Amino acid sequence: MDFKEKSISRKRFIKKALLAVLTIEVFWLLGRFFGFHKGKKRTDKLFDAGSIQSFEKGKFYFYRSQGFCLYCLDDGGFLAMDLKCTHLGCKVNFDRESQRFICPCHSSAFNAMGEVLSSPAYRPLDLYVVMLEDNRLKVDLSKAVKRSDFNIKQIFYHS
Numbered sequence: 001m002d003f004k005e006k007s008i009s010r011k012r013f014i015k016k017a018l019l020a021v022l023t024i025e026v027f028w029l030l031g032r033f034f035g036f037h038k039g040k041k042r043t044d045k046l047f048d049a050g051s052i053q054s055f056e057k058g059k060f061y062f063y064r065s066q067g068f069c070l071y072c073l074d075d076g077g078f079l080a081m082d083l084k085c086t087h088l089g090c091k092v093n094f095d096r097e098s099q100r101f102i103c104p105c106h107s108s109a110f111n112a113m114g115e116v117l118s119s120p121a122y123r124p125l126d127l128y129v130v131m132l133e134d135n136r137l138k139v140d141l142s143k144a145v146k147r148s149d150f151n152i153k154q155i156f157y158h159s
């Protein structure tokens with residue numbers, strides 16, 4: 001096979017690959033348009049974290065399979081934080097001694113409220129909405145809420 005033939009077959013391959021990607025994209029868009037990929041109902045994403053009485057103040061509760069952690073603050077408030085690093089999305093680890101979230105990928109660190117202590121991440125950990133239903137703490141996992149800083153209004157308090 002000479003250079004010209006290789007070049008032509010490479011071009012043909014790229015064209016076919018692009019066509020395949022485009023076809024998949026079109027089918028996916030059509031599926032969305034006709035409702036084949038309906039998202040789960042909001043209630044399906046309401047995660048039941050447990051009875052409100054089961055949480056101890058000042059403790060962190062990890063729901064690793066759901067990808068979040070629930071912090072029960074000393075004053076009884078709750079903060080549900082996504083465990084995905086806001087830099088490039090690696091799962092952060094938690095160092096109990098220093099009460100810091102540390103990313104294994106590029107060493108970003110976050111404090112107990114999810115605020116950035118060291119970059120390259122520049123945004124705090126994302127939050128999930130917490131609510132109380134029938135005396136059970138529920139976390140809405142349908143959408144992680146981005147934030148630029150920590151604000152006391154982000155804490156969920158029950159009466």
Ligand code: FES
Nearest residue numbers: 085087088103106
């Ligand atoms: S992905 Fe966490 S610091 Fe880069």
